[in-house]
Amino acid sequence: MNKRWFATPYLIWMVIFTIVPLFLIIFYAFTVKTDAGFVFSLEPFIRSLEPTYLKVIGRSVLLALISTIICLILGYPIAMILTSKAFSQKSIYLMLFVIPMWMNFLLRTYAWLTLLEKNGFINVFLRKIGLNPLNLLYTNQAVVLGMVYNFLPFMVLPIYSVLKKLDFSLIESAQDLGANSVEVFTKVIFPLSIPGVVSGITMVFMPAVTTFVISRLLGGGHFFLIGNLIEDQFLTAGNWHFGSALSVVLMLLIIISMLITSKYDTDKEGSVGLW
Amino acid sequence: MSESIVELKNISKAYGSNTVLENINLSIRKNEFLTLLGPSGCGKTTTLRIIGGFETPDEGNLLFEGKKINTLPPYKRKVNTVFQKYALFPHLTVAQNIAFGLKIKKVNQSTIDEKVKAMLQLVNLAGYEDRDITSLSGGQQQRVAIARALVNEPEVLLLDEPLGALDSKLRKGMQIELKNMQQRLGITFIFVTHDQEEALTMSDTVVVMNEGIIQQVGTPTDIYNEPINRFVATFIGESNIVDATMIKDYLVHFADYDFNCVDFGFGENQPVDVVIRPEDIKLVPEGEGMIQGEVKSVVFKGVHYEMQIQAKDHVWLVHSTLMEPAGSRVGLQILPNDIHIMAKEVDG
Amino acid sequence: MVSRFFQRAYLFLIFLFLYAPIGILIIFSFNNSKSRVNWSGFTLRWYKEMIQDPQILSALYYTLVIAVLAAIFATLIGTFAAMGIHNMRRWQRTIVMNLTNLPVLNPDIVTGISLMILFVFLSSRFRVLNPGFLTMLLAHITFNIPYVILSVLPKFKQLDKNLYEAALDLGATPWYAFFKVILPEISPGIVTGGLLAFTLSLDDFVISFFTTGTGVSNLSILIYSMARRGVNPKLNALSALLFVTTLALLLIVNARSSKDRTRKGKI
Numbered sequence: 086m087n088k089r090w091f092a093t094p095y096l097i098w099m100v101i102f103t104i105v106p107l108f109l110i111i112f113y114a115f116t117v118k119t120d121a122g123f124v125f126s127l128e129p130f131i132r133s134l135e136p137t138y139l140k141v142i143g144r145s146v147l148l149a150l151i152s153t154i155i156c157l158i159l160g161y162p163i164a165m166i167l168t169s170k171a172f173s174q175k176s177i178y179l180m181l182f183v184i185p186m187w188m189n190f191l192l193r194t195y196a197w198l199t200l201l202e203k204n205g206f207i208n209v210f211l212r213k214i215g216l217n218p219l220n221l222l223y224t225n226q227a228v229v230l231g232m233v234y235n236f237l238p239f240m241v242l243p244i245y246s247v248l249k250k251l252d253f254s255l256i257e258s259a260q261d262l263g264a265n266s267v268e269v270f271t272k273v274i275f276p277l278s279i280p281g282v283v284s285g286i287t288m289v290f291m292p293a294v295t296t297f298v299i300s301r302l303l304g305g306g307h308f309f310l311i312g313n314l315i316e317d318q319f320l321t322a323g324n325w326h327f328g329s330a331l332s333v334v335l336m337l338l339i340i341i342s343m344l345i346t347s348k349y350d351t352d353k354e355g356s357v358g359l360w
Numbered sequence: 361m362s363e364s365i366v367e368l369k370n371i372s373k374a375y376g377s378n379t380v381l382e383n384i385n386l387s388i389r390k391n392e393f394l395t396l397l398g399p400s401g402c403g404k405t406t407t408l409r410i411i412g413g414f415e416t417p418d419e420g421n422l423l424f425e426g427k428k429i430n431t432l433p434p435y436k437r438k439v440n441t442v443f444q445k446y447a448l449f450p451h452l453t454v455a456q457n458i459a460f461g462l463k464i465k466k467v468n469q470s471t472i473d474e475k476v477k478a479m480l481q482l483v484n485l486a487g488y489e490d491r492d493i494t495s496l497s498g499g500q501q502q503r504v505a506i507a508r509a510l511v512n513e514p515e516v517l518l519l520d521e522p523l524g525a526l527d528s529k530l531r532k533g534m535q536i537e538l539k540n541m542q543q544r545l546g547i548t549f550i551f552v553t554h555d556q557e558e559a560l561t562m563s564d565t566v567v568v569m570n571e572g573i574i575q576q577v578g579t580p581t582d583i584y585n586e587p588i589n590r591f592v593a594t595f596i597g598e599s600n601i602v603d604a605t606m607i608k609d610y611l612v613h614f615a616d617y618d619f620n621c622v623d624f625g626f627g628e629n630q631p632v633d634v635v636i637r638p639e640d641i642k643l644v645p646e647g648e649g650m651i652q653g654e655v656k657s658v659v660f661k662g663v664h665y666e667m668q669i670q671a672k673d674h675v676w677l678v679h680s681t682l683m684e685p686a687g688s689r690v691g692l693q694i695l696p697n698d699i700h701i702m703a704k705e706v707d708g
Numbered sequence: 709m710v711s712r713f714f715q716r717a718y719l720f721l722i723f724l725f726l727y728a729p730i731g732i733l734i735i736f737s738f739n740n741s742k743s744r745v746n747w748s749g750f751t752l753r754w755y756k757e758m759i760q761d762p763q764i765l766s767a768l769y770y771t772l773v774i775a776v777l778a779a780i781f782a783t784l785i786g787t788f789a790a791m792g793i794h795n796m797r798r799w800q801r802t803i804v805m806n807l808t809n810l811p812v813l814n815p816d817i818v819t820g821i822s823l824m825i826l827f828v829f830l831s832s833r834f835r836v837l838n839p840g841f842l843t844m845l846l847a848h849i850t851f852n853i854p855y856v857i858l859s860v861l862p863k864f865k866q867l868d869k870n871l872y873e874a875a876l877d878l879g880a881t882p883w884y885a886f887f888k889v890i891l892p893e894i895s896p897g898i899v900t901g902g903l904l905a906f907t908l909s910l911d912d913f914v915i916s917f918f919t920t921g922t923g924v925s926n927l928s929i930l931i932y933s934m935a936r937r938g939v940n941p942k943l944n945a946l947s948a949l950l951f952v953t954t955l956a957l958l959l960i961v962n963a964r965s966s967k968d969r970t971r972k973g974k975i
Contacts, residue, residue: 092792106822196729295815
């Protein structure tokens with residue numbers, strides 16, 4: 086008996102629970118229901134090109150991009166500091182950074198809900214020091230804030246793990262050859278850290294563009310990103326065809342962004358690149 | 361003569377389009393130390409693995425004590441293997457490794473402890489029972505691997521280049537130990553190596569293989585002194601091989617000289633190959649001997665000097681305890697007994 | 709490059725950013741009023757209410773049960789899958805590994821929706837698998853298996869091929885060799901995979917949301933529905949409890965792994 090066959094239960098499972106469902110989505114995306122049953126149609130896709138929906142798609146991509154960039158700007162220095170001599174000795178700093186990641190994702194988002202409210206902590210504080218209260222909740226900014234808060238560690242950790250493996254003698258030899266601190270960074274450290282940066286960008290952009298929790302909780306009931314749109318179509322509007330088409334659009338978005346980033350990813354690791 | 365314990369009859373094996381073994385016929389006798397010798401890729405390890413049960417032959421039959429065992433799984437054969445990289449179980453101690461086979465046979469614990477102790481004694485590792493495998497040196501791991509195999513009292517022990525990872529001194533020591541072990545235990549050892557010196561040192565029988573075909577089977581002296589073809593002649597020891605013409609029985613012509621020799625049956629005026637070992641060529645003063653030449657290089661090898669002598673159309677390799685400096689002219693003398701004739705190969 | 713002071717300051721600000729929301733949440737879980745701002749005195753009443761809330765208890769129950777079951781089944785299927793995959797020919801392995809990566813790379817909303825369609829389809833056509841506990845469990849197992857495979861497969865690759873043959877050579881049947889030789893060697897990967905699956909299941913929201921039925925919620929789903937209705941001090945209490953539990957678990961794991969490291973280093 087060849088050991089290959091041990092994988093059979095898994096293969097059967099995958100077909101039933103991964104492949105068939107995907108086909109169902111694609112099926113629904115390309116059909117409409119008529120009295121005669123299911124008929125091939127591009128209507129669901131065409132609908133997704135309507136201005137209202139294009140705006141939603143555009144907003145999702147934009148907010149995700151902004152969040153990713155903010156995470157990169159904030160996160161890269163964190164990774165550098167954590168690997169610098171001062172802080173890399175004690176693993177407690179890394180641990181402190183990782184702990185919030187382990188908190189339930191919804192509770193982390195909920196925490197900001199209480200902070201950003203009209204009568205929430207921040208506004209009360211502002212009032213106390215004499216400033217006007219801000220309308221923080223249910224805005225684009227709130228959603229971006231939520232995304233950054235949730236996904237920052239996913240940007241930091243890949244960069245950290247790449248920087249940690251950096252051969253320090255490379256920096257020394259650059260200095261030996263006359264490079265100052267800025268040049269050492271731009272010419273040696275940053276280029277070598279690109280696989281980590283790419284990994285981080287991927288791990289932030291993907292969940293950011295597909296989220297519906299953050300936008301629902303921090304953006305409010307009328308704040309729609311692609312995720313909310315899809316959820317709405319399936320659970321409220323009952324239009325599975327349109328919802329499926331949107332899902333396919335989402336998958337295409339992901340595939341495109343992966344193709345773009347894989348051009349820069351010279352370090353071909355397994356997809357669970359975090360570990 | 362003891363009877364054969366393992367027989368390979370017309371065994372062939374291929375991986376895809378790559379033929380690894382071609383029509384192998386071999387009879388291995390009880391209690392002999394037999395070595396499969398050849399360069400990498402010659403099929404010696406595959407042959408061993410077929411005997412061990414890890415590969416099945418595509419064609420032919422494998423017989424153990426007369427019975428066909430082509431498809432018998434390894435755990436049912438009275439054969440044990442010492443693997444090249446030892447394959448010791450890292451999560452078990454030395455004693456647990458050695459006891460592995462005995463536990464399977466459900467031997468009781470006190471007997472196991474006794475046997476393990478005796479085995480460790482045999483391989484000079486007394487007291488190592490509870491040691492962690494990863495803390496042992498290469499040589500020690502080697503011996504645990506041997507102990508682990510031998511404790512099961514197999515009829516045949518297979519050894520796949522077991523000494524490859526050891527340093528030279530340790531290797532030579534282990535060669536002697538293994539030979540002694542085999543003689544003391546009285547079991548058949550089938551040994552695989554690419555090191556011809558090792559094969560000559562340890563074996564009762566040497567099987568020289570190349571490209572999946574058995575080239576020659578014989579005692580170490582046979583193989584060394586009377587190689588059957590060019591491959592064996594070049595693979596075993598150093599040789600001088602020259603084209604020659606067999607004028608008639610007992611007379612061969614090469615290097616512009618008619619040499620008396622002891623071989624016959626090659627016909628008249630037939631092209632043949634002549635093999636002469638470097639240590640069989642004697643240096644004599646210039647003008648004497650059968651061949652004249654100039655010393656091209658001298659290298660001191662400790663045991664002897666290795667010299668290259670340029671004669672008219674051949675550079676002769678000579679091993680001698682005497683030395684003539686480079687540039688001097690010398691004569692070479694070769695006795696009839698030291699000239700070995702081989703038939704010319706069709707492929708060349 | 710940058711002075712130590714600025715490094716420290718920046719790190720401090722970041723930690724403040726990360727922990728302040730959670731901190732405030734926890735502090736106000738002890739507040740004797742529903743206000744998230746004004747302090748009315750210390751109380752444990754929200755904790756009492758939380759512990760007695762049947763919805764919360766039910767959600768906790770389902771969360772744990774599903775996480776444990778999903779981890780067990782995913783580990784079983786995934787380990788055998790890794791063994792099978794390890795023995796495949798290169799082209800077969802490539803196809804299977806690409807398929808394995810699919811659910812990992814797919815956004816979870818798509819995975820959740822696709823499974824929902826499947827379950828609704830099956831339950832309406834064939835009267836099986838009505839959305840509920842079972843469907844949520846099946847969904848969890850599905851998204852966990854790839855992670856188990858990705859944890860176990862490298863261990864198979866690191867395995868010395870001769871170990872299995874040596875066991876057979878010494879008289880072990882294939883099953884005996886598997887349990888006594890191979891399994892001990894790959895068990896670290898299995899444990900890692902199982903823990904990973906457990907953790908992912910504990911925390912999952914999106915896929916659970918779409919694949920469950922009425923009456924069956926896990927913690928994340930409950931928190932979502934409670935949070936949507938506005939702020940609720942019971943959630944604060946829950947947050948505090950979860951935070952402390954998570955912290956404790958992390959500390960234990962950290963302590964054990966550094967103990968392991970020193971033990972191994974000593975030999």
